[in-house]
Amino acid sequence: MEGKYSTDPEWASVTPIDLDDGSSSGAMPLATIAYPAEYLEATSYLRAVMAANEMSERALSLTKDVISMNPAHYTVWIYRAKILFALDKDLNEELNWLNDVSLKYLKNYQIWHHRQVLLSSKAHFPTFPPKEADFLMEMFAQDSKNYHVWTYRHWLVRHFRLWDQPRELEDVEFLLKADVRNNSAWNHRYMLRFGPRDTSLPDAGMVNAGDLSTAPTEKGRLSIVDEDLIDGELKFAQEAILRAPENRSPWWYARGVLRAAGRGLAEWEGFVSGFVSEGAVKSSHAVEWLADVFAERAGKEAEAVRMLTMLKEEFDPIRKNYWDYRIRKLDQAVA
Amino acid sequence: MLLGYLTLSGLDVLGVLQSKTTPEERQGYIDWLYHCQVPSGGFRGFPGTDFGPGKRNKDNEAWDPANVPATFFALVNLLILGDDLSRVKRRECLEWLPKVQRADGSFGELVGPEGSVGGPRDLRYCCCAAGIRYVLRGRSETGLEGVPDIDVLGFISFIEACQTYDGGMAESPFCESHSGHTYCAIGSLDFLRRTCNDLKPVPLLSAGSNQFEALITWLASRQTAQLEEPDEDEDEEQREVTDTGSIDNRVRGLPNVQPIGADTISCAGFNGRCNKYADTCYSFWNGATLMMLDQYSVVDEVRNRRYLLEKTQHLVGGFGKGPGDPPDLLHSYFGMVSLAFQGEVGLSPVDPTMGSSERTVRHLESLPWWQS
Ligand SMILES: [Zn+2]
Numbered sequence: 001m002e003g004k005y006s007t008d009p010e011w012a013s014v015t016p017i018d019l020d021d022g023s024s025s026g027a028m029p030l031a032t033i034a035y036p037a038e039y040l041e042a043t044s045y046l047r048a049v050m051a052a053n054e055m056s057e058r059a060l061s062l063t064k065d066v067i068s069m070n071p072a073h074y075t076v077w078i079y080r081a082k083i084l085f086a087l088d089k090d091l092n093e094e095l096n097w098l099n100d101v102s103l104k105y106l107k108n109y110q111i112w113h114h115r116q117v118l119l120s121s122k123a124h125f126p127t128f129p130p131k132e133a134d135f136l137m138e139m140f141a142q143d144s145k146n147y148h149v150w151t152y153r154h155w156l157v158r159h160f161r162l163w164d165q166p167r168e169l170e171d172v173e174f175l176l177k178a179d180v181r182n183n184s185a186w187n188h189r190y191m192l193r194f195g196p197r198d199t200s201l202p203d204a205g206m207v208n209a210g211d212l213s214t215a216p217t218e219k220g221r222l223s224i225v226d227e228d229l230i231d232g233e234l235k236f237a238q239e240a241i242l243r244a245p246e247n248r249s250p251w252w253y254a255r256g257v258l259r260a261a262g263r264g265l266a267e268w269e270g271f272v273s274g275f276v277s278e279g280a281v282k283s284s285h286a287v288e289w290l291a292d293v294f295a296e297r298a299g300k301e302a303e304a305v306r307m308l309t310m311l312k313e314e315f316d317p318i319r320k321n322y323w324d325y326r327i328r329k330l331d332q333a334v335a
Numbered sequence: 336m337l338l339g340y341l342t343l344s345g346l347d348v349l350g351v352l353q354s355k356t357t358p359e360e361r362q363g364y365i366d367w368l369y370h371c372q373v374p375s376g377g378f379r380g381f382p383g384t385d386f387g388p389g390k391r392n393k394d395n396e397a398w399d400p401a402n403v404p405a406t407f408f409a410l411v412n413l414l415i416l417g418d419d420l421s422r423v424k425r426r427e428c429l430e431w432l433p434k435v436q437r438a439d440g441s442f443g444e445l446v447g448p449e450g451s452v453g454g455p456r457d458l459r460y461c462c463c464a465a466g467i468r469y470v471l472r473g474r475s476e477t478g479l480e481g482v483p484d485i486d487v488l489g490f491i492s493f494i495e496a497c498q499t500y501d502g503g504m505a506e507s508p509f510c511e512s513h514s515g516h517t518y519c520a521i522g523s524l525d526f527l528r529r530t531c532n533d534l535k536p537v538p539l540l541s542a543g544s545n546q547f548e549a550l551i552t553w554l555a556s557r558q559t560a561q562l563e564e565p566d567e568d569e570d571e572e573q574r575e576v577t578d579t580g581s582i583d584n585r586v587r588g589l590p591n592v593q594p595i596g597a598d599t600i601s602c603a604g605f606n607g608r609c610n611k612y613a614d615t616c617y618s619f620w621n622g623a624t625l626m627m628l629d630q631y632s633v634v635d636e637v638r639n640r641r642y643l644l645e646k647t648q649h650l651v652g653g654f655g656k657g658p659g660d661p662p663d664l665l666h667s668y669f670g671m672v673s674l675a676f677q678g679e680v681g682l683s684p685v686d687p688t689m690g691s692s693e694r695t696v697r698h699l700e701s702l703p704w705w706q707s
Contacts, residue, residue, distance in 0.1 A: 017390075021382045022370035028363030029382075030339030030412065043383055050398035051386040074454075075384050075398050078447050113455045145611070151455070151510050183609040187511040190500055195509050242585055246592065248556070248609050256500025274586035282589040317597035322555035322633040 003041040010058055016044035017051060039069045050079060055086040064097075071105050077114045084118070091124045099135055103142065112148045116155055128160035133167050137174075144175055145184045154191055163192050180240050186249040193233060194222065194260045222260050230261045238271065245275065245283035265293050276307075284315040291326070301334050336371070336380050336408040339364075341668045343415045344691045348675055348683050352415070365418050368409050376427025377401020378409040400445040400453075401428075403435055407463035410470045414695045419702055425471050429482050432464060440489030441507070456507045458497060461490065462519035465526035466689070473705035474530050487527065491537060494520050495546075498539065501609065502549030514557055514607040514620040517550070525627045525688045540628070547628070555633045557605045557621045562613045562646060563657055602646050603638035615647045615654045619669035622676050623687035636677045643670050 005011045019040060021029050035043075042065050049059040063080040066073060084094060095118065102111050119125050119132075139149045162168050169192060175185040234257055240250040258265060268289065275286030291307035294300040305327055312323035343364070346352040356364075371378045374391060377400075384399040391399065406428065413420055434446050437456070442464040444454025454460060468485060496508040497520055503512025504520040521539065528534055538544040580588075604613030605621045618639055625631045646658045647670060653662030654670030672690070675682035684693045699705060 017387055019383060020385055020387055022367050025366070025370075026363060027367035027370045028360060029367050030336075030364050031342060047384070047386055050384075051390045051395050053394040053398070073383075074380065074402065074444065075400065078453055079398055082448055109455065116455075145608070147506070147511065147513065147608075151506055154507075154510055181610040183611075184511050187499065187505075187509075191509040238582065242589070245589055252501040252609070259500060271582060271586075274583050275589075281592050282586060284592055314594040315592060317595055318558050318560060318600060318603045318635050318638060319555055319633075320597075321635060322552075325551075325555075325630070325633050 004038065005041055005045045005062075011045060014045060014048050016041070017047040018044050019047075036069075039066075042066050042069065043073075046076065050075075055083050057087070059083055060087065060089070067101070071101065071108045071110060074110060077110045081114060081117045085121070091118050091121070092129075094118060095129075095131075099138075102139065106139075106143060106146060107148075109148050112152045116152060119156070120159065128156070128162060128165075130167075132156060133171065137171060140171075140175060144179060144182055147184070150184045150188060153188065157192065158195070161197070163195065163197060168192055176240070180244050181247050181249060183249045186253050190253060190256055193229065194256075222262075225261050227261070230257060230263070233257045234268075241283070246285070248285060251283075251285040251289065265289060265296075269293055281310075281315065284311060287311055287315065295326075295330060301330050305330055336378070336405045336412070338664060339368075340408045340412055340415075340691075341664045343412055345664075345668045345671065347415050347692050347695070348671060348685055349681070350683055361416050365413060365416050368413055368416075368418075369422050371405070371409060372422075372424065373399065373401040374424075375401070376424045376429075376431040377403075378406040380405035397446070397448040400447070401431060402445050403442060403454075403460045403467070404444070404463045407466045407470075410467065411689060411691050411695070414470070414699050415691055417698065420470075423471065426479065426482055428467065429471055429479060432467060433483050433485050435460070435464065436485050436490070438489075440486060440491070440493030442490075458494070458504065458506055458516045458519035458523070461494060462522040462526070465490070465523040469526040469529055470699060472530060473702075475704065475707045477704060477707070487531070487534075491524065491527070494523055495537075495539060498546060498550070502553035504550070511608060512553060514554075514605070514617050514624070517554070518620040518624045521550075521624045521627050522688050529688075542629075551625075551628065551630055551633065554621050554625055554628075554630075556609070557607070557617065558603050558635060558639070559606050559613050560600045560603045560638075561606070562602065562604060562642070564612065600638065602642040603635055604642040604646070605639070612657065613642065614656050615643065615666040615673075616656070616669040618643060618673035622673050623690070626676055626687035631676065640674065640677060640679075643674060 005014075005016070021027070023029060042062065046062055046066055049056070049062065060080065060083045063076050063083070066076050067080070070076075083089075084091065095115070098111060098115055102108075102115075105111060119129075136149060136153055139146060143149075157163060157168060169189070172185050172189045172192070175182050176189075179185075234254055237250040237254040237257065240247070241254075254268065255265065258267060272286045272289045272293075275282040276290055281287060287307050287310055291304045291311070294304035294307065308323045308326050308330075312320050312327075316323065343352065346355055352361075368378070371380075371382055373379055375396065379385065379399065380402045386395065386399060410420070410423070413423070431446070434450065435443050435452055437443065437452050439456075441456045442460040443452035443456070444460055447453030464485070472479065472484075493508075494504075497504045497506070497510075497516070499505050499509070499512040501512055503514070504517040505512050506516045524537055524540055528537075528540065538546040539550060541547055604615065605617035606613050607617045607620065622631065622634060622639075625634060643654065647654045647656070647660070647666070649655055649660075649662040651662065653664075653667035655662050656666050660666075671682065672685050675685045676687070685691065686693050686696045689696055
């Protein structure tokens with residue numbers, strides 16, 4: 001077959017390796033994919049250079065060609081990264097190309113992992129390249145909840161120690177101003193505020209994660225609490241709740257803040273009670289909060305049941321079975 | 336490998352695998368799956384990385400690696416087809432598994448150049464790795480003398496660290512809680528407890544613990560009547576906050592939430608994250624997790640069934656992601672399995688952890704080397 005590679009003198013020395021899908025020996029491919037001829041040709045040359053473990057310019061441009069046809073090919077990215085480092089290529093140029101590919105394939109995770117592999121190189125990126133934050137905001141303009149992008153941003157924060165970089169919090173607040181229900185942005189804020197900063201274990205996550213001697217109930221709780229910071233975060237959550245009282249994100253953010261500080265839900269009893277009075281409920285999440293406060297307080301079980309019944313009968317009928325589950329647990333506790 | 340799984344398992348759950356395929360075809364598929372086995376153990380995702388006989392060596396084997404999800408789905412596919420796994424390089428595969436585990440207990444996707452662990456730090460790989468271990472290690476050590484196990488305690492510790500402040504589980508510690516990853520977290524632990532009798536109780540699996548109850552709350556909260564993006568002007572507005580006056584006064588000034596009549600909501604699907612819209616496949620990811628935790632009863636089954644059958648099922652058959660979306664293989668399979676969990680007539684019972692029929696699991700657990 002006459003193809004782009006078979007007619008190119010640069011590739012004349014390479015013998016392509018055809019795809020062996022097993023059918024010649026009687027096997028039947030599950031899910032047969034009709035690959036276009038250009039893809040079949042390019043990948044036959046890819047197998048040949050991979051088999052020779054070739055680190056060359058022509059192999060590098062071949063990987064780009066294959067990726068443009070199938071970005072989900074999982075070894076071509078690893079091979080490409082190896083060549084980039086072996087040939088000491090300009091990684092900023094690679095990042096520029098990746099920006100375009102990322103905007104084209106929004107759901108592909110290999111692209112983001114590749115980016116992470118490049119940025120991991122301390123030799124090339126001893127400090128945080130500030131253009132990264134601009135590009136991520138460009139990605140969030142397409143989809144402000146893109147999971148791969150947030151996961152990558154999380155990694156950047158840990159790798160370059162960006163917790164207190166003003167830009168991180170500014171971007172989170174910009175996104176929350178645009179959409180106060182963006183749970184990804186709320187989560188990022190939580191990580192900035194309470195994520196572990198000990199990088200001696202380079203990628204361990206939650207406080208005490210890898211420590212088997214820590215009781216599971218203690219995991220995630222801060223050992224040193226900055227009470228002013230906690231108060232500031234609780235205030236921030238309150239303001240967001242006032243903007244959209246039925247938005248679940250800030251209510252759960254506040255629960256997480258109190259837990260990290262080792263402070264209980266009862267601390268918000270006064271604030272939350274303002275949302276719930278006879279015949280006037282301002283947020284169903286406030287009703288749930290009060291139910292949880294009363295459930296923990298001896299002698300208040302009946303009040304908790306009253307709150308849960310209100311949710312079940314008036315504000316959240318879809319979760320009737322769940323509220324019944326909660327009511328049953330309280331009944332068992334009392335009995 | 337995944338497409339093959341969705342097709343084969345789909346036919347199996349419908350109970351028509353034997354009638355819609357011939358014995359020769361099934362044998363051909365089995366041979367193809369073994370064709371994807373890597374000489375050093377484990378399976379590739381597709382034959383496209385194979386250089387052919389005699390060309391594999393230490394320098395190039397990183398470019399034709401065994402892949403963790405592909406290996407798990409290859410094994411499940413073989414079991415669905417009734418194969419006894421006798422051609423699986425069981426010992427080699429189990430020796431490879433610890434090499435894909437990182438020091439923090441998590442799993443990668445493959446072994447890359449110079450023995451590095453490649454791929455993101457992601458609970459999907461953890462779940463598939465635990466599945467491989469469950470299928471190939473079984474309840475017996477016969478034939479596995481000297482084969483090192485994975486670091487089970489480190490593995491559990493990593494999974495526990497993925498629980499977020501709102502009770503769900505994230506891809507890695509401190510990322511956002513997500514139903515797909517939550518399924519993988521609980522699936523990993525469930526695979527472990529199926530074969531390890533001496534496992535210490537894990538709070539995430541223990542009813543009554545804070546971790547368990549927070550997870551149930553989070554899972555139940557995923558069921559939603561928000562099925563698609565509302566028109567711009569219908570969106571509940573974000574109030575402009577006037578931060579004058581006391582907090583109490585400002586709260587008092589908020590509008591009341593109107594009670595919702597139970598008869599006004601006919602359908603409710605599931606989302607995968609807080610404040611997202613429903614999507615067919617999340618009826619599976621959330622529902623299967625609740626099945627593993629033995630709390631499926633918190634689901635509103637009637638509204639979930641109506642959501643699937645009346646909203647995302649397509650006229651030509653199959654399910655799309657959301658209302659009006661064209662059907663695809665993935666959403667068709669997971670929509671159907673969600674109905675199977677609820678006892679829909681005509682569907683075989685499905686094992687939530689394996690994601691395939693209970694028949695498949697019985698077949699595995701009856702294999703002589705698996706039991707003792
Ligand atoms: Zn989906």
